Amino acid sequence: MLPNAYTNTMSRRRFCKSLLAISASICITPALSSCSVHAPDLFASAYTDNQGKHFVGWFDQNGNVLGSVSIESRAHDLCYVPHDHSLLAFSRRPGRTMYVIDIKAKKIKLQIDSGDNHHFFGHGVLSSDGKRLYTTENRFDDSYQAYQGLVVVRNTRDYKVEARFNSGGIGPHQLAMLKHQDTLVVANGGIHTHPASPRTKLNIDTMKPNLSYIDIGTGQVVEQVMPPDHQLSTRHLCLSGDDTVYVGCQYQGPAHHIQPLVFSHNRGSQLEALTANDTQWRSFKQYIASLAVSHDGNTLAVTSPRGGVVGHWNRRSKTLQHIETKIDCAGIAPLKDTFISSTGNGALYAKKQQINHALHWDNHMINI
Template structure:
């Protein structure tokens, strides 16, 4: 598979969509510097044909910040998580229940793809520690959450570890001393939603959720610690590490009624001193946080179903809000917070996916 160069990509009908500001980055709140200089981002999107691509886009600051496609590659199905492997090599992981991972060199456009083993599906996120690549997965026979442990260079599967729950989603590599643990570890968000191989993403009816955060030893997979929230219907999904060592967690409520979901918090904080706690200041946001990043002041979450993004300090106080259509993808570049939204006027032409990353350019 080869990259589509900028000239060829923009010569298609999509050039009209891009020129009208289809993909936009919106300023966020008073506590963060916003879009003060151009930024390159690795992102993914859905084409009008229904196919998917990923590539590098460039944010051009202005009155209506616009994104210009620099390079793009075709993807087999819808993607989800994006991660830097090393240097110019990045990893793209299929959306759950996924069956592929792809290495993309953003400088040359070269790709290599691995199809997932048939007994497990991918859950959309990955992490790398030393020579090991970890992917969050679900065992199709048991429904249990697992980590696929691979050689980071060859993608060869080395081991499969249990995560102590169902539906593992995003994970972080945590340094020694974090959260009171004396060894580096993997912090994994078990989303807790039980599914069946024949039902795709649909939750199994009548099953109790078991969402949790777990600390796993990065060399053995041994569980070092586990944290849970009081409300079992809050799914812990995406993670961000603040420079203070505090972790922010984006939540997605699974309550049976719209009113209950709207009353549920969408942000939790994990710290050494206070453990894991959901923030009561993060309610009335449709019960859904799509992404999270940490900046100098605290955490920014995108609330896709509430068409907004919010900024919180480390004490859980709301310090900023912006309305943005289908807000989701977030990235940090220096002091800037970059928020992706879907322009309502041209949403039928190109659809930005859930996550993006600031890259060097």
């Protein structure tokens, strides 16, 4: 099912060419995210239509929607599985469903439940060979006291659970696979919540966010760093080609406090705040959603839906280059030497043009 309205209608010829492009991209890359991409012209994101129904849709670099699949619950982030043309859609916290979507057939192949007393945090990543899926999850009991952040390992044949290990903290959110090591990096947000009251933050005064590196062979945390303020929830991240980790934070302290919200990290060092002045940091309204590095490796872009802005940093100098105003901005992904981005109001910004759709994009976007 396609959205009710969008600006440019796809011709049959263009649609067929786009499917061929998807097939070609499968031979190019093992695992894709908004920060690690090789196929530059096809993208996917979750969205909700104006009637409140939830979907996963995919589109080209011009912002033309090529196809979509209806899902029962709202999804957050996606992951592309090249060997069988699948998109994985992870329920938004505290959802318990993962959808395996066949792009060619435009249908759900499998619907995976997180299991009793478990819920997803909306993110997952593939191993470098595409044979394993790693998801961030929470184990809880009926009380508000017992909880554990987990990374859960499933195969990508039938998505059966093969292992579980500690994420290194509370509230694990986005994770990534380092390109040059058999190591995961996980952003543990530090915030304790419970499905009985999913938007209530139960430990703001005592939260301990961190960035944890986990050996995928042993499941052991091999390195961990913490932000300079314990209320800087380390929520989202992305990788550059040299395995530099960029972390976007969501500050849980007083509204009038100004904190740096974006950090870089290389193993063996501490988190390093990217440079911006107080007025610029204030424009992000204490909230970073999505991060992406340009294909040429020169620029890091981050979105702030609350602030309605997209920030662009020079990766070499770590200084803020400019801020774009984009009301209710959402996902972002690299497109050649620039970026493609979305908004909660249905807009796709690509190639210096705005394509409007009658829907609401979620906060993350990937290349497929």
